[in-house]
Amino acid sequence: MDLTMSYTSLSLLFIFSLHIHFLVPASSYFKPFRECVPYRCGDQEISYPFRHNERPSYCGHPGYELDCDGGNLTLLSMASLEYQVIHVDRSEHILKVARTDLLKDICLAAHVNTTLNFSLFNYTSDYLNSVLFYNCNSLSTHLPYWFSCPTSGDGCFAFDADRKIHLYEVCNFSVFVPILPTERLGLPISKVHNNATINRSIIRKILKKGFEITWLANTSLCENCTKSEGRCGYDWTRQEFNCFCPDAAYPATCHITPIPASVPSIPPVPAIVPSSMYAYSHLTCGFHLAISCSKRRIAGHVLPSNEVQSSSL
Template sequence: MNCLVFSLSPSPSVFVIVLLLFVQVPSSASNSSLFTDCSNQFVCGDISTGFPFWGAGRPSACGIPELELKCENDIARMSINQVAYRVLEIKHEFKILRIAREDYSAGLCPPQLENSTFNPKVFDPVIGYTNLTFIYGCVVTPIVGIPLPGLFTCKINDTDGQNGYIQGGAAGPGDCYGSVFVPVPFTNSPLIWNVTDLEELLKEGFEVRWKFDSAACEECNRSSGVCGINNVTNQTTCYCPDQSSGSKTCALPGMCLNFS
């Protein structure tokens, strides 16, 4: 066992050390609780994960603020920029999420017209995906023999039979009521313009890559700690059993203080 030994003397430095030890006691107790809570895994259906995610027993100090997960009827869900997604798969080794828009699970007529946008400080796009734009509420008269790609109808402002269509890229609505762009797997197949096939493609979801400094967390984990987020600095921190927080790693086991 490695011990730190101090010899009492008239020097006031010893008393300062003792005072600091007592001051850190509340922090240690709080950090010990976070160590326990953040050691728990988020488990929901086929999804099991830890840092950088939080939710359902893992408090906000256990993960990145934008990566909150919820479990409803054994389905993992999350909200990104006001859009609800189902979490279909988490690939930790590649930092990749596969998600599907909740509002498109029942068809191409979502209740709210919100684009699939992602904070570039938190997410990176994944190669192999492209945007498609769904354009709603158009006065469309297809030219005979030249059908519009992916023509469909939706109720807009309580009015049935409003025309919509699909085009490549991220575009605005133009003269139509609104538009929504969503990432889909890149393909040269004409099936992408078939509404039925496209609905199935949307249910399969798309991938995004989350961003954070994994090196700091790996160092923390090697020291038997648990990685989390300091809610004040918004930086990664290491939670350790019965120790104060704020360091990158936990102290080696067997350390002690002996005053003589």
């Protein structure tokens, strides 16, 4: 009887010891693992290759920064424009986005083309070359998609602008805004909508549904990292993917040889270069989508602006 009790006591003590050994407090986890937990914004999740703009830079791939407005709207800033992220398709690397300046009204204070940073994103093949025309002369108000704005006069929305070259000749401003081909079906083909206010509302609703862009960053290693209970990140020194685990940073997945702890995972401090050396004095460049610069600094090097692809189409 004493032997049985002794054996039972030893078994319980062994199990208790294992429990104490593996029960690691969250506060003692590897710092990047703690900080790079996915950020919830409304019904969207901000996670690698993206990161919330308040998270450390190593939580996302360079350039893919998102904001969360009021805890509900996920926002992407690029060049001089802001986009609402409507949907994220991680399996296809696709974001569905809509320009925030067109969500309330198509009468714009500034006529700016939709522009992507083509080193980070590209349009999917599934879009129409649609254009908003403003301040048009000799524009027929019998067109089904005409509208009028207080400061820019009569305008027109053309979802197939390549076939309507004459509109570029009679209109002073044009703004490229792609739409999905399926949204063309939502546009009325009847000419009974000759009310400019009604037309503006119809066009706004179509543009509000957005268009699709695809991100170019390679995220092939992230899936395996996540499966191994790690969190995906980026090492700015190695300029490679990092898998942050509870104990350390790994090159691909948890529970293999870790990256040496001496390797930093934050952007290197850029060298200070006199602004007089360049044609422009504003050289605060980085991987933030909201900044459009004449020069761009990547890991301490300065690249000419013609290597940063951007187009207004």
